[in-house]
Amino acid sequence: MPDSRIYTAALVVIGDEILSGRTHDKNIAQIASWLQVQGIRLKEVRVVSDDMAAIGEAVNALRVRHDYLFTTGGIGPTHDDITVDAIAAALGVPVIVHPEARAILDGYYAGRGGLTEARLRMARVPEGSDLIPNRYTGAPGIRYQNIFIMAGVPQITSGMLDALSGTLEGGAVLLSETVGCWVQESEVAELLRQIEKDHESCQIGSYPFWREGKTGANFVIRSVDPEDLATCSRALSEALGAIERPAIPGGI
């Protein structure tokens, strides 16, 4: 039997490059999808600038509210990488050089010019941390209690998520089914409300779009109960069929 407790997580995306619009964040969707599979719900994301106080405030606000807190960005070797210092300061713990991280970086940079002072920055962690393996570039991620400090480069983040897969305690996975329809959502608003009300364990989200002059919407039904999900999805499809707006299973 799956655990009936709901496990939640928050994410702090750290980086001026996201807030300037220069870089399109890919980590929110990537971490959200990964958490889903682990039976953990992403409840809140904050994007903050490369600023000690801003990072510290977000981390302290969110780490106590959720089972898990993830951060991305700001753990490289350059002067603008201040995530470790900001989080350690927020937690009130010193920053130390992690011996295992140092050894990993030593090995990684052996044929690449050696472990310089800048590169050694990537071995610094809040005291009491464990490491998260990074199979791409040596510099590890960091786990401190329920805080997971990850890279900002999406490919590296992805490798760190792989390394964490299955290691976090989660609850029942929130399942979803999508039903698409060439309809204006305003035509079916009452129908959606009624069907959601009739299926207590389900939520229905309505996501309209406009493509090549045509109006459509995808309706996403979510539930932790596979039977309720199937019943609700069927009821919605039938209701759409009954008003001559055929449901498109799987969405448009």
Add this chain to the structure above:
Amino acid sequence: MPDSRIYTAALVVIGDEILSGRTHDKNIAQIASWLQVQGIRLKEVRVVSDDMAAIGEAVNALRVRHDYLFTTGGIGPTHDDITVDAIAAALGVPVIVHPEARAILDGYYAGRGGLTEARLRMARVPEGSDLIPNRYTGAPGIRYQNIFIMAGVPQITSGMLDALSGTLEGGAVLLSETVGCWVQESEVAELLRQIEKDHESCQIGSYPFWREGKTGANFVIRSVDPEDLATCSRALSEALGAIERPAIPGGI
């Protein structure tokens, strides 16, 4: 002379579809880039779920900290569109049907089945609001004091931003120049730190990437002063050239 005050903004992205990983947010980058041109800096983003309390908390925290607060999502006709109610509740003002919004929707739906109860939801605003034109689908955005309540569908958001262009007071535009280089950022960390220190009005961000087995980085220099920006960018390019890592103007 440009205003020397720094104008800041925050953004609240509202929607379970972003937090589930199903939809990749496009509004953060779009609004960030648009704000940049208006001379306003996006300082913080929060992504929250379709939940009255979560929306209200984020809005109340951010509207007092920044010159402007934007929200995206949750202003459609369906049961999961609760942004207006949540913001009005957070502000302690009643929700009313805006007469002009009603007239716009009346016109828009005249040949499309008429203004049903669900569609009339899109004319509801916190009392005291003005409208933001929506050239795509009728349903307007909403301005209440320094809060701008916008659509979640990126194309519609974009039209609303166009309508607001040039109407918000901003300060000096933060300019940027990008210099790319096929280098590991850890090789040049000290060089970057020194050049940033030597050019007081400039910040340098370092954004590494790995493509097809090659390591590179883009260095983004930001300043409100065009001369300082040019000087700093030149200094960086020369320093990279001096260690035989040619700078690539405009980035890689």
